[in-house]
Amino acid sequence: MVLILATIVLAVAFGWRDGFAALARAPLAGRIVLIGIAALPLLQLVPLPPALWQALPGQDLRRMTLGLAGLADSWQPLTLEPAATALCAVTAIGFVTFTGWLLRLSEDDFRRLLLVALGLVLLGISIGLLQVFSDGQWMVLQAQMGATLLGFFANKNHMALVLACSVLLFGLVVSRQSPWQGRRRMFVGGYTAFALVAIVVTNSRAGLGFGALAAVMVLLDLARGVPLRWRVLAVVVVAALVVAVVSSSAFEIVAGRVDNVSDDLRWRFLGWSWPLAERYGWLGSGFGSFRTLFITTEQLSWVKPTEVNAVHNDYxxxxxxxxxxxxxxxxxxxxxxxxxxxxxxxxxxRSSARHQLLFGLTAILLFGLHSAVDYPLRRPAAWAFFALALAAVYRNTQNHPTSDGWGGEAA
Incomplete structure (x- = not known):
């Protein structure tokens, strides 16, 4: 109820002020995407005449079920799960509203918000360390998973993804502000190492890859203009850090899960769910309807103690x-x-636009890769960082800055 109310208030305020003008800052394709994200779930809720919805594929079970109650000839929406689609519509509108607010911010306000985002990640790490040291007994905000660094999240993979994004945020953008410019490389290297250790403690297999990719991007950026001897020294230090992390007990747990990746049920979910795509792939079954639909087609041999809540492939x-x-x-x-x-x-x-654009594109790449094996954009706590990345891209797509907006850049 709080989420719905907050979304309505912010969406109305955004549209009332200059919402359409803010969205105009995005390229045309981006504007269509943002409007479509908000509009498509709402369109799925529009009641259709019986002759129309009954002609759609995959409606046989629905028609028979409604027929038992004498409602087979009633008007029905496209979605097969109206309540879930309505909640998805709220979160979709919230995402678009949040992204729109980010687009309308001034450059100084946007930079300050990036600092706030990094601060929230650090706060999440602090909470996560308490969770780890207490074996999951302290600061359990979402889920009980033992000595696992979750922070504010219910899903360790999403926490790891946000940690990887924070490496990009600090290394490519925030570290170029004046407080860190004098010793930027030292601070960036230190935070990257700290975040990678935190990712290991999340016990996320996917997070290891995302963290490594983010670290490579940041270190390549740091290496520009550095003499060869210092590059060699940096490689030695990184290698020593890798050896230390690999030798830790926390890494052994993650490595054991990597060895079992071929047995993960998510690969079976793809085959089990494909018939639903064949049936509803033209117009869709309605956002949020997968779990209900999957139960109707689930075979007895597939049933496990846990419930299949998503395909684990968002595409x-x-x-x-x-x-x-x-x-x-x-x-x-x-x-x-x-x-x-x-x-x-x-x-x-040296322009701030280039740095923000690189952060945005790389963070979106991480989300895109993760969406192939999970569902990060179905959780508002994770898509907040996707909105930051998307805004960083769209804010700098149509501008050509001629100076560094951070007041200069350290070598």
Whole structure:
């Protein structure tokens, strides 16, 4: 109820002030995507005449069920799970509203908000350390998972993903502010090492890869203009750190889970869920409907003590729940990012726009990779960082800064 009320208030305030003007800061493809994200779940809630919804694929069970109550000829929405789709519509509108507010911020306010985001990550790490040291007895905010660093999250993979994004945020953007410029490389190297250790303690297999990719991006940026002897020394230090981490008991737990990746049930979910994509892939079954639909097709041999809440591949689930219209929006999102990548090549090397754009594109890449094996964008706590990354891209797509907005850059 709090989420719904807050979303309505902020969305109305955003539209009342200059919402459409703020969205205009995004490229045309990006504007279509943002509007579509908010509109598509709402369109799935529009009641349709019986002749229309009954003609859609996959409606046989629905028609028979409603027929038992004498409602087979009533008007029904496209979605098969209206309550879940309505909640998805609220969160989708919240995402678009949040992204819109980020687009309308001044440059100084946006930089301050990036600092706030980094501060929240550090606070989450502090809470997570208490969770680890107490073996999951202290500061349990979402889920009880023992000595696992979760912070504010209920999912360790999402916590690890946000930690990897924070490495990019600090290393590529925040560290260029004046408080860190004198010893930027030392601070960036220290935070990167600290965040990687925290990722190991999350016990997330995917997080290891995301953290490594983020660290490589940041270290490559730091190495620009550095003499060869210092690069060799940095490699030695990083190698020593890797050896220390690999030798830890926390890493042994994660490594054991990596060895078992081939037995993970999420690979079976793809095959089990594909018939739903074939049935509902044209217009979608309605956002938030997968869990209910999967139960209706689940075979007895598939039943486990746990419930299948998602496909663990958001691209396939997007096709099931959103159909071709959702895939068109996904394609337009990719087009807007490709256009931003082309603009990146023409920005000055020392400009803040280039640094923010690089952070945004790389963070979105991490989310894109994670979405192939999980569902990070279905959790508001995780998509807040995706919104930051998307805003960082769209804010700098149409501008050509001629100076470094951070007041200069250390070598």
């Amino acid at each position: 396939l689930q997007l096709l099931i729940e959103g159909g071709i219209p959702a895939m068109i929006l996904l394609t337009l999102l990719a087009v807007s990012l490709v256009l931003a990548l082309g603009r990146f090549r023409h920005l000055l090397r």
